Amino acid sequence: MSESLSRRDFMKATVFFVGGAVGAAVGIPTVGYLIAPALKGGAKEAWIPIGKMADMSEIGKPYPFSFTLVQVNGWERTSTSHGGFVIRKSAAPDDLVILDSRCPHLGCTVNWKDAEKAFVCPCHDASFDTEGAVLAGPPPRPMDRFADFRVTEDGVLEIFYKEG
Numbered sequence: 001m002s003e004s005l006s007r008r009d010f011m012k013a014t015v016f017f018v019g020g021a022v023g024a025a026v027g028i029p030t031v032g033y034l035i036a037p038a039l040k041g042g043a044k045e046a047w048i049p050i051g052k053m054a055d056m057s058e059i060g061k062p063y064p065f066s067f068t069l070v071q072v073n074g075w076e077r078t079s080t081s082h083g084g085f086v087i088r089k090s091a092a093p094d095d096l097v098i099l100d101s102r103c104p105h106l107g108c109t110v111n112w113k114d115a116e117k118a119f120v121c122p123c124h125d126a127s128f129d130t131e132g133a134v135l136a137g138p139p140p141r142p143m144d145r146f147a148d149f150r151v152t153e154d155g156v157l158e159i160f161y162k163e164g
């Protein structure tokens with residue numbers, strides 16, 4: 001009898017542990033969803049906060065940013081990662097260039113190389129200046145820009161993201 005009870009207790013403990021593990025696994029995408037809830041319900045555009053202006057004070061320095069969008073359509077969730085660089089051209093808060101880090105050639109992610117003072121694409125050795133203009137390599141056009149942006153009352157820089 002007491003052996004039977006202890007087996008039952010063991011089963012309870014096992015079920016509880018597995019249930020907790022599943023809950024934790026479900027919790028991970030939930031956290032991601034909370035971080036990037038921008039495109040819910042099939043929306044195709046949103047304002048995305050990318051950083052505080054106070055943390056991007058140096059003029060001419062590329063400040064990287066990244067964000068993940070989660071699109072929810074019924075039971076289906078699709079997440080996409082995006083990134084870019086903010087470059088202040090002067091002390092004026094709206095005098096910015098915000099470049100998309102996706103290479104306009106075939107979509108690899110470009111990186112800032114301080115030694116070369118250029119954005120460099122690792123895939124086919126393209127390089128771009130701080131305005132996003134092509135310096136070398138095969139890209140057919142300059143880096144894309146997030147042209148619509150705003151600074152909130154709290155000093156947070158937001159970009160307007162539009163799918164497509």
Ligand code: FES
Nearest residue numbers: 103105106121124
């Ligand atoms: S993908 Fe960047 S140069 Fe080809």
